[in-house]
Amino acid sequence: MTEKIHPFDQALALTANTDGSFQGEITPAYANMVGPFGGVVSAAMLKAVTTHTQAVGVPGALTVNFVAPIAEAPFQITTRLVKTNRTNQHWLVELSQQGEIACTATVLMVVKREVWSDQELRMPSVAPAEELEAFQFPMGPTWLKQYEFKFINGALTLSGQALADSESMVWVRDAVSRPLDYLSLAACSDVFFPRSFVKTQTFGMAGTVSLTTYFHADEASLAEQGTDSILGVARGQRFAHGYFDQSAELWSKTGELLATSMQLVYYK
Amino acid sequence: MTEKIHPFDQALALTANTDGSFQGEITPAYANMVGPFGGVVSAAMLKAVTTHTQAVGVPGALTVNFVAPIAEAPFQITTRLVKTNRTNQHWLVELSQQGEIACTATVLMVVKREVWSDQELRMPSVAPAEELEAFQFPMGPTWLKQYEFKFINGALTLSGQALADSESMVWVRDAVSRPLDYLSLAACSDVFFPRSFVKTQTFGMAGTVSLTTYFHADEASLAEQGTDSILGVARGQRFAHGYFDQSAELWSKTGELLATSMQLVYYK
Numbered sequence: 284m285t286e287k288i289h290p291f292d293q294a295l296a297l298t299a300n301t302d303g304s305f306q307g308e309i310t311p312a313y314a315n316m317v318g319p320f321g322g323v324v325s326a327a328m329l330k331a332v333t334t335h336t337q338a339v340g341v342p343g344a345l346t347v348n349f350v351a352p353i354a355e356a357p358f359q360i361t362t363r364l365v366k367t368n369r370t371n372q373h374w375l376v377e378l379s380q381q382g383e384i385a386c387t388a389t390v391l392m393v394v395k396r397e398v399w400s401d402q403e404l405r406m407p408s409v410a411p412a413e414e415l416e417a418f419q420f421p422m423g424p425t426w427l428k429q430y431e432f433k434f435i436n437g438a439l440t441l442s443g444q445a446l447a448d449s450e451s452m453v454w455v456r457d458a459v460s461r462p463l464d465y466l467s468l469a470a471c472s473d474v475f476f477p478r479s480f481v482k483t484q485t486f487g488m489a490g491t492v493s494l495t496t497y498f499h500a501d502e503a504s505l506a507e508q509g510t511d512s513i514l515g516v517a518r519g520q521r522f523a524h525g526y527f528d529q530s531a532e533l534w535s536k537t538g539e540l541l542a543t544s545m546q547l548v549y550y551k
Numbered sequence: 552m553t554e555k556i557h558p559f560d561q562a563l564a565l566t567a568n569t570d571g572s573f574q575g576e577i578t579p580a581y582a583n584m585v586g587p588f589g590g591v592v593s594a595a596m597l598k599a600v601t602t603h604t605q606a607v608g609v610p611g612a613l614t615v616n617f618v619a620p621i622a623e624a625p626f627q628i629t630t631r632l633v634k635t636n637r638t639n640q641h642w643l644v645e646l647s648q649q650g651e652i653a654c655t656a657t658v659l660m661v662v663k664r665e666v667w668s669d670q671e672l673r674m675p676s677v678a679p680a681e682e683l684e685a686f687q688f689p690m691g692p693t694w695l696k697q698y699e700f701k702f703i704n705g706a707l708t709l710s711g712q713a714l715a716d717s718e719s720m721v722w723v724r725d726a727v728s729r730p731l732d733y734l735s736l737a738a739c740s741d742v743f744f745p746r747s748f749v750k751t752q753t754f755g756m757a758g759t760v761s762l763t764t765y766f767h768a769d770e771a772s773l774a775e776q777g778t779d780s781i782l783g784v785a786r787g788q789r790f791a792h793g794y795f796d797q798s799a800e801l802w803s804k805t806g807e808l809l810a811t812s813m814q815l816v817y818y819k
Contacts, residue, residue: 343794344761344815346614348657350634350641365652366618370793370817371760373618375643375655384633387643387657389616391761391815395792398819401750403716404788448671482669492639493612493659495763497796497815499789520672520800521767521808524663525638526611528765528811530798532788540789543796545813547612547659547765549638551666 289461290429291470294323295330297360305331305360309353313426318353320426321491322473324378326466328388331360332374333465339372341502342465343393346495351385353378358385370394395501406538409435412454412512423486430474431458433512439476442484449478449519454512463508463541465498471513471533472496472544478519478529479550489550492526500541508535525549557729558697559738562591563598565628573599576625581694586621588694589759590741592646594734596656599628600642601733607640609770610733611661614763619653621646626653638662663769674806677703680722680780691754698742699726701780707744710752717746717787722780731776731809733766739783739801740764740812746787746797747818757818760794768809776803793817 288296290312297305307327309319325347332338358380365373371393378386415433421441432438437451455474461467477489500508514534519527531544556564558580565573575595577587593615600606626648633641639661646654683701689709700706705719723742729735745757768776782802787795799812 346657346761346763348633348641348659351636365616365655368619373616373655387633387641389614389655389657389761391616393792393794395794398793400789400791401787402789402791403786493614493657493763493765495614495761495813497761497794497813499791499794499796501792518671519669520811521668521670523668523670523767524661524769525666526661526663526765526767528767530811530813543788543798543813545763545765545798545811 289459291457291461291467295327295466297327297330297334306357307360308357309355311355311425312429314355315424315426318355321349321494322470324353324386325473325494326470327360328376328378328386329390329469330466331362331376332390332392335362337364338392339367340392340394342390342498343371344391344495344497345388345469346493347386347388348493349386349491351383353385354380356380370396402540404532404540406514406534407452407516409452409514415454429458431456437481439480440484445483446481449482451475451481451517453515455515456510456512460510462510463505463513468498468500468533468542469496471515472531472542474515475517475529475531477548477550478517478527479522482519487551489548492547492549494544494546496542496544498542504535504539504541511536513541522550525551557727559725559729559735563595563734565595565598565602573628574625575628577623579623579693580697582623583692583694586623589617589762590738592621592654593741593762594738595628596644596646596654597658597737598734599630599644600658600660603630605632606660607635608660608662610658610766611639612659612763612765613656613737614761615654615656616761617654617759619651621653622648624648638664670808672800672808674782674802675720675784677720677782683722697726699724705749707748708752709754713751714749717750719743719749719785721783723783724778724780728778730778731773731781736766736768736801736810737764739781740799740810742783743785743797743799745816745818746785746795747790750787755819757816760815760817762812762814764810764812766810772803772807772809779804781809790818793819
């Protein structure tokens with residue numbers, strides 16, 4: 284009997300080349316409108332570091348720059364360990380297709396230490412995921428099917444009726460159960476539609492150019508979360524001159540801030 | 552008669568080497584507790600791109616990773632143009648001292664376009680800078696003297712009496728008048744004390760590890776701002792396991808969101 288590989292892990296399968304680089308290809312299950320879903324690309328960039336033999340600690344920060352369109356085709360990821368310090372490690376990562384760079388990333392790995400702690404940001408008071416219906420998207424790219432979305436507000440109904448603000452609050456988890464880990468948390472930081480779509484309630488032209496995620500969760504909090512829904516909150520702050528910023532929070536079911544994120548998005 | 556060079560521009564003086572790299576050295580005026588003020592280092596990383604002959608557009612996003620302590624000594628900055636697209640450009644930047652990398656950055660340059668725009672985030676309602684007294688720090692590193700700070704809340708009094716939250720709102724500008732530009736905006740995104748200091752109202756051990764800034768301002772809004780104070784707002788979101796995130800907003804005097812920023816900070 285063989286255990287079935289989860290679609291997310293299939294998409295993230297990386298093969299080590301003899302020169303230390305990795306070979307991969309995002310599966311069609313995670314196809315976006317053009318190329319693969321950016322969240323799964325980000326997770327692949329991160330995985331090339333976390334599975335590296337020289338990696339120390341757990342993800343602390345991830346910045347992914349989407350340099351060029353990524354084709355639904357094989358890619359190569361190269362990693363470069365810039366520096367290992369006592370409590371962290373800096374990496375540069377590049378994804379290329381046919382010799383052309385399509386994506387760069389910086390990854391900070393951290394060794395978590397027990398010091399004083401505090402959480403200033405509070406989880407919004409919302410109905411629990413169990414009490415809400417899963418949202419059925421009227422249309423959209425394939426990758427949406429890999430997640431279960433339960434919106435509190437800011438769903439994309441494609442009504443064409445513009446909203447005053449672009450905030451979305453949504454319970455989200457893998458459609459096929461999978462325990463939360465750093466890779467899926469990285470992917471979830473990009474699980475929100477571009478705020479310009481939500482604001483205008485139409486599909487427009489938009490694409491993430493740069494995405495930064497900070498990971499606050501440790502292994503214990505990920506284990507506690509398990510396969511349950513996390514609460515995602517995303518907001519647009521300013522839309523100007525063809526670029527807007529989107530800030531996001533990812534919350535555990537018990538109100539722990541698992542990750543915070545921000546991205547700059549090209550829009551028309 | 553020669554015009555006196557502003558301290559900020561003195562600190563950011565870069566000399567082009569024949570191999571395309573730059574030579575620089577942050578002046579003692581911007582000394583921090585260890586090495587130079589991170590904001591001016593970030594500005595130097597950005598300047599190596601904006602003054603590059605191949606640069607197109609204006610700064611859109613800047614992520615700076617502080618890899619190792621930077622000495623108050625000469626440094627070399629190398630830039631690599633990863634890709635020029637129709638409306639943006641991706642750069643990788645490295646700062647090294649004596650052959651060792653101390654800092655890496657990714658820079659996104661953007662060509663601003665006129666499309667629909669909206670600002671969802673609203674400037675906090677605060678007293679104008681003219682009505683407030685400049686804050687006199689009881690002690691602190693040299694770089695503080697290069698700015699004028701007028702706090703609305705969250706000043707660092709070193710009372711040792713812990714605050715419930717770490718929010719600061721502060722009007723800030725160069726102590727010696729200088730019109731705002733992208734470089735000084737980049738520096739100002741790091742002008743806030745670590746939130747752990749504000750929270751505990753003591754100097755502790757803390758250092759920025761990764762800093763991301765998105766620039767929303769265009770040349771016209773920078774020109775309109777001129778030499779007046781901008782309003783900085785900074786908040787800590789979660790302090791855990793030795794790292795906390797600090798989100799920041801930089802506002803023009805007229806309520807325009809000039810830049811948004813987030814950083815991950817090591818603390819004890």
